[in-house]
Amino acid sequence: EIVLTQSPATLSLSPGEGATLSCRASQSVGSYLAWYQQKPGQPPRLLIYDASNRATGIPARFSGSRSGTDFTLTISRLEPEDFAVYYCQHRNNWPVTFGQGTRLEIK
Amino acid sequence: QVRLVESGGGVVQPGGSLRLSCTASGFSFSSYGMHWVRQTPGKGLEWMTFLRSDSNEQQYADFVKGRFTISRDNSKNTLYLQMNSLSAEDTAVYYCAKNREGPGSYAGPFDIWGQGTMVTVSS
Numbered sequence: 001e002i003v004l005t006q007s008p009a010t011l012s013l014s015p016g017e018g019a020t021l022s023c024r025a026s027q028s029v030g031s032y033l034a035w036y037q038q039k040p041g042q043p044p045r046l047l048i049y050d051a052s053n054r055a056t057g058i059p060a061r062f063s064g065s066r067s068g069t070d071f072t073l074t075i076s077r078l079e080p081e082d083f084a085v086y087y088c089q090h091r092n093n094w095p096v097t098f099g100q101g102t103r104l105e106i107k
Numbered sequence: 108q109v110r111l112v113e114s115g116g117g118v119v120q121p122g123g124s125l126r127l128s129c130t131a132s133g134f135s136f137s138s139y140g141m142h143w144v145r146q147t148p149g150k151g152l153e154w155m156t157f158l159r160s161d162s163n164e165q166q167y168a169d170f171v172k173g174r175f176t177i178s179r180d181n182s183k184n185t186l187y188l189q190m191n192s193l194s195a196e197d198t199a200v201y202y203c204a205k206n207r208e209g210p211g212s213y214a215g216p217f218d219i220w221g222q223g224t225m226v227t228v229s230s
Contacts, residue, residue: 049215089215
């Protein structure tokens with residue numbers, strides 16, 4: 001199965017700053033990678049699919065990119081509501097796997 | 108309003124069984140593949156199983172093969188997960204999730220999630 005490794009585990013930033021979250025796949029997943037945001041007590045919310053496509057209703061400050069097996073989620077200017085846990089997930093083949101998550105916390 | 112609502116969670120003894128349900132509304136349930144995903148504090152999000160819109164394809168993670176069975180009743184807009192031989196390691200919040208794309212065998216992405224139902228396996 002494909003292993004997705006997210007870094008860093010925790011990212012401490014202030015509102016207004018930019019955030020860069022990484023997800024590395026153990027083998028090629030093409031562009032079939034998605035990013036989710038999860039807040040306490042809530043299910044995950046789809047942000048980005050197929051590496052760089054924003055899901056419906058997602059603000060433009062969220063963007064995704066790919067370089068080979070390395071994927072990046074960028075949040076251009078952090079809003080207070082952006083502090084949450086972020087997960088990546090591939091859909092290249094079965095089984096689906098998720099990364100272990102990056103916690104974005106307020107500095 | 109597009110919505111998924113899970114039910115059927117609770118406390119069950121080791122070795123026991125439980126059936127979860129996921130009722131859909133606000134979209135054409137019969138047109139989408141559906142998944143079950145669970146979440147534990149220790150292991151994060153774990154994809155478990157997929158069922159195609161017409162029930163003609165199932166996929167399972169190795170850790171549930173032979174123990175859990177996914178099914179659906181499109182006439183009732185409901186997805187099911189039958190869980191047998193439960194152990195403490197199955198304690199988790201269980202989510203159903205909808206494929207963003209249509210009826211094919213897509214392994215996500217998941218654009219709609221339920222709120223989850225808690226399953227606790229304990230004696």
